[in-house]
Amino acid sequence: MSTTVTLEAKGGDPSSAVRDFLRLLLERGGVSAVLVPRHVNGTGVIMPTLVADPEELAKADPLAPAFPLSAARLTAKLTRGEPGGLLAAVLRPCEIRAFVELVKLNQGSMDGILLIAADCPGAFDNDGWRDFAAGKDPMAITQEFLAEALAGKPDPGGVEMARACLACEHPSTEVADISLGLYGMDVNKAVLGVFNTPKAEGVLSRLGLSEGGDNEARKKALAEVVAAREAYRDNMFAETTEATNSLHKLADYLSACVNCYNCRVACPVCYCRECVFVTDVFDHKPWQYMGWAKARGALRMPPDTVFYHLTRLAHMSTLCVGCGQCSNACPNGVPVMELFRMTAARTQPAFAYEAGRDPDEKPPMSIFREKEFAEMTGGHD
Amino acid sequence: MENFEPTIVAFVCNWCTYTAADLAGTSRLVQSPNVRLIRMMCTGMVDPKYVIKALLSGADAVLVSGCHPGDCHYINGNYKARRRIKLVKEILTQFGIDERRLKLTWIGASDGIEFAETVNELVNEIKELGPCEAREMMVV
Numbered sequence: 001m002s003t004t005v006t007l008e009a010k011g012g013d014p015s016s017a018v019r020d021f022l023r024l025l026l027e028r029g030g031v032s033a034v035l036v037p038r039h040v041n042g043t044g045v046i047m048p049t050l051v052a053d054p055e056e057l058a059k060a061d062p063l064a065p066a067f068p069l070s071a072a073r074l075t076a077k078l079t080r081g082e083p084g085g086l087l088a089a090v091l092r093p094c095e096i097r098a099f100v101e102l103v104k105l106n107q108g109s110m111d112g113i114l115l116i117a118a119d120c121p122g123a124f125d126n127d128g129w130r131d132f133a134a135g136k137d138p139m140a141i142t143q144e145f146l147a148e149a150l151a152g153k154p155d156p157g158g159v160e161m162a163r164a165c166l167a168c169e170h171p172s173t174e175v176a177d178i179s180l181g182l183y184g185m186d187v188n189k190a191v192l193g194v195f196n197t198p199k200a201e202g203v204l205s206r207l208g209l210s211e212g213g214d215n216e217a218r219k220k221a222l223a224e225v226v227a228a229r230e231a232y233r234d235n236m237f238a239e240t241t242e243a244t245n246s247l248h249k250l251a252d253y254l255s256a257c258v259n260c261y262n263c264r265v266a267c268p269v270c271y272c273r274e275c276v277f278v279t280d281v282f283d284h285k286p287w288q289y290m291g292w293a294k295a296r297g298a299l300r301m302p303p304d305t306v307f308y309h310l311t312r313l314a315h316m317s318t319l320c321v322g323c324g325q326c327s328n329a330c331p332n333g334v335p336v337m338e339l340f341r342m343t344a345a346r347t348q349p350a351f352a353y354e355a356g357r358d359p360d361e362k363p364p365m366s367i368f369r370e371k372e373f374a375e376m377t378g379g380h381d
Numbered sequence: 382m383e384n385f386e387p388t389i390v391a392f393v394c395n396w397c398t399y400t401a402a403d404l405a406g407t408s409r410l411v412q413s414p415n416v417r418l419i420r421m422m423c424t425g426m427v428d429p430k431y432v433i434k435a436l437l438s439g440a441d442a443v444l445v446s447g448c449h450p451g452d453c454h455y456i457n458g459n460y461k462a463r464r465r466i467k468l469v470k471e472i473l474t475q476f477g478i479d480e481r482r483l484k485l486t487w488i489g490a491s492d493g494i495e496f497a498e499t500v501n502e503l504v505n506e507i508k509e510l511g512p513c514e515a516r517e518m519m520v521v
Binding site: 241244245246247248249250276306307310311313314317318342343346347350351364365368369370372373376377378380381 | 429430433434437449450451457460461463464465466467468469470471472473475476477478485486487514515
């Protein structure tokens with residue numbers, strides 16, 4: 001069960017409704033600090049910022065379509081160990097789902113944190129954000145973006161949103177303590193606050209807000225968004241399958257990869273403290289490279305590109321939340337998000353698992369049962 | 382491919398399948414010589430990247446074999462192996478690698494005959510299937 005509250009948008013701007021709500025959390029809700037996207041002065045850059053003083057919320061842009069990194073890892077860092085007070089984190093649903101995966105791996109904690117997710121109409125990749133924001137008043141563009149994106153337009157202001165977002169079937173998440181409803185609302189008048197958990201309802205009781213608001217229209221609108229994105233996603237999977245259904249096609253698909261490992265750095269769920277690919281495990285001797293070149297006639301350098309991506313898939317595909325930061329971080333435009341998501345869509349159902357769905361679910365590679373998957377050994381135990 | 386001789390990399394556990402392979406040898410059972418055995422302490426330490434690396438480096442098939450469920454020397458290593466091999470299979474088959482190229486079996490220490498049969502069957506199967514794509518052209 002959940003409790004709903006209508007958060008009035010003063011001045012007709014939904015962002016101000018969210019800012020006012022965050023201010024209330026800091027002033028009356030017992031929250032020590034808020035992690036929220038905020039403008040870095042005059043640079044046109046928006047970064048997650050830990051705000052303790054309510055006055056500093058003026059530059060916060062909680063619904064901005066900029067997405068320079070997944071804040072899941074930052075959030076995990078802020079919850080690992082003794083908390084210095086209650087933290088409220090305004091995150092995208094994909095960031096919350098990735099955070100949940102990190103919590104399962106003991107890299108973060110659900111204690112001492114209030115997770116807040118606004119309905120996500122999607123975001124731009126870094127290039128798209130710069131194109132969209134160019135020459136505009138930074139504090140006014142989010143409203144302009146929301147007007148088009150919430151209406152289902154894939155290219156607000158003529159700039160295409162990130163493919164990961166267009167293919168994302170999770171515009172909201174029930175794991176959040178508080179959902180901020182944008183779909184099915186007239187956001188220029190009000191944003192819907194949905195308090196999903198007892199923790200959130202405890203905070204709500206201190207805020208002095210009166211209950212009320214209709215969550216049904218929002219649920220209906222969200223279902224339509226999900227259907228549209230699933231169609232886009234399935235189409236994307238079909239294209240990617242066609243482009244990678246043999247090893248040689250896969251090698252061609254990844255041919256522009258320079259082994260920079262940016263996709264691994266940007267990935268919120270790539271969980272190893274030290275990646276095997278930066279150790280000397282695959283740092284071979286010159287005569288070995290010469291030997292391979294002689295044996296095959298030619299050896300693409302850098303080597304082990306396909307091997308790296310397949311190994312990474314073995315590590316993270318069961319935990320992939322589809323945030324798309326891998327593609328955002330790729331310097332050479334390799335469509336890695338499509339590849340990773342396509343694989344995740346195979347490996348997660350294979351273990352009846354969905355990344356980020358439930359904090360109590362165990363990651364597939366961390367558990368086993370005595371009787372399972374007998375087909376792996378031809379039915380013989 | 383009339384004279385195709387497959388290369389098979391086998392990761393076998395010290396306590397069961399390696400012992401079975403040893404028994405097959407000392408019992409002078411006839412086995413195809415296409416298998417390169419790698420002795421591991423447990424199938425639970427067969428990292429997915431070993432399997433992936435073997436297949437990308439020219440192996441036509443990978444065999445992972447350990448103790449029967451309940452018999453693992455380390456109690457549960459083989460259960461972990463079963464999940465990992467399933468995961469690798471799900472990933473690799475997407476990219477055109479036939480699922481028969483990755484085989485998991487349980488062969489106990491006394492099953493020398495079963496080991497020899499498993500190897501011979503696998504070699505015949507892979508001979509029919511032909512060489513792995515990565516063998517013809519290096520996939521890097």
